[in-house]
Amino acid sequence: MKVHLISGFLGSGKTTAIVSASKYLLSQGKKVGVVTNDQGKFVIDTHFLRLEDIPTVEVAGGCFCCNYTEFENSLDYLTKHVEPDVIFAESVGSCADVVATVMKPLLDYKLLHETDTSFSVFVDVRMLEKYLLDEELPFQDGVIYIFEKQIEESSFLVLNKSDLFSQERLLNLIKIAKERFPQKLIISQSSLVQNQVVSWLEIINNQNTFPKHQFDIDYQTYGNAEQKLSWYDARINAIFVGEDFSNFVNLFINRLQFEFSKRNIAIGHLKFLIDDEHNHQKISIVNQSELSNGMKWTHEKWFSPVDFSINARLECDADLLKSVIRSCLQQDHFPSLTLNWVEEKSFHPGFPKPTHRIN
Ligand SMILES: Nc1nc2c(ncn2[C@@H]2O[C@H](COP(=O)(O)OP(=O)(O)OP(=O)(O)O)[C@@H](O)[C@H]2O)c(=O)[nH]1
Ligand SMILES: [Mg+2]
Structure with a gap:
């Protein structure tokens, strides 16, 4: 092996x-x-x-x-x-x-x-x-x-x-x-x-x-250094009727781009996973310019309910990261969309304490 x-x-x-x-x-x-x-x-x-x-x-x-x-x-x-x-x-x-x-x-x-x-x-x-x-x-x-x-x-x-x-x-x-x-x-x-x-x-x-x-x-x-980075993880159940979920994600990502660049927040890796049990797509953004390039969708049509996950790793305060992401997830343009948070956590990585270090 x-x-x-x-x-x-x-x-x-x-x-x-x-x-x-x-x-x-x-x-x-x-x-x-x-x-x-x-x-x-x-x-x-x-x-x-x-x-x-x-x-x-x-x-x-x-x-x-x-x-x-x-x-x-x-x-x-x-x-x-x-x-x-x-x-x-x-x-x-x-x-x-x-x-x-x-x-x-x-x-x-x-x-x-x-x-x-x-x-x-x-x-x-x-x-x-x-x-x-x-x-x-x-x-x-x-x-x-x-x-x-x-x-x-x-x-x-x-x-x-x-x-x-x-x-x-x-x-x-x-x-x-x-x-x-x-x-x-x-x-x-x-x-x-x-x-x-x-x-x-x-x-x-x-x-x-x-x-x-x-x-x-x-x-x-x-x-x-690790503690200068922050993590935000969420698992969201999205329910919608007649909406195009990819439009919502595009808008969400545009808003994130605006908010992160306004605050000069460096992106480590912004990862999203969309899974509706028929299709799935991982979307990754590792720098600001990728945010403005627009998304490449492998599936345009998503079926409700969608399991929408977020793993965000950026250089900023963890509470700030959570509040920015939460504010960008507003559904104001999507009247029939409901987001239910299944799991959510924002934090800074703990101090590294290796258990088996060999010099
Ligand atoms: N253009 C290009 N993009 C790549 C290549 N390899 C990976 N990517 C893209 O880079 C992004 C991040 O890729 P991942 O494989 O998730 O990176 P990772 O190192 O596993 O990220 P973490 O697990 O967060 O540390 C995705 O959008 C990938 O499609 C490559 O060789 N060329
Ligand atoms: Mg990886």
Whole structure:
């Protein structure tokens, strides 16, 4: 059995690559399991993966490092119920120090060897380019510390979303990245293109990506950085007659764009899942410009009732985030639409306290 651990900043494309790789492996007759991870209790990625028919277990309510035993239990569960050839484990995008707190303890787990595991760190090319060229990033320096440490601890870096760059711009970024990180294996890919994901899969299946270099992290700085981010999770039951639910979501997203840009709030990842039992769609927004691009709908018609979920991770106060989202969800233009909150929580991630750290 292979265990592939995938880390990387919020919205860098981890789940997209995992879904694509899992579908490929399933089409090849392999058995696959996924472990998702989040600070919140209601995790859109888990529901999305299950709706895509990929066996998924979640470690919710904290990162893998602070819930390491639960992480092992999830591997046990998948081993017993799915008998997977491959397990993908996606750590939450605000987490760093994954090698010491998850990878190294994992080697003791059922005598796994370094080569039975892999460790990939995903970065969004747009964010990496800004970082390497010293351009202004949307987040405060504290939060950038997490991004920096995720990169630093990796020995295998995936420059993801390569399709968003011209060939020339991409080659230039790869060149700068290789100069800056000469010891790392660096690839670029679009996780939207399956054969590129298959190339990544070949690397993690066949090469030793286990980081062996010295890595230090200041937990006070790291913990403070996580607490600058806020989480808002909601599960809403939407009932409507004759309305077009996609119109409502478009309006909601437009309002969010206006409110977040007005307040200069940096977006980590805004995720929505729409599920009406016939169809489902995950909508993701990872920066302000994506908000203004308009939504691409895979299904125009939604049937009432719709299960509408929100996972929002932004850099602001948690109470402010909740009040902004609540105010944008007003139904004033949609007389027949009723929103019933099934679950709702806004919070800052807790201070990281790894349970099994190995230096
Ligand atoms: N253009 C482009 N978009 C991508 C690519 N990979 C992922 N995305 C998009 O990026 C957004 C975030 O993708 P996810 O896979 O959910 O990112 P993630 O890293 O799992 O996010 P978190 O779980 O919140 O940390 C989605 O809109 C994806 O469609 C890519 O290679 N190219
Ligand atoms: Mg994800």
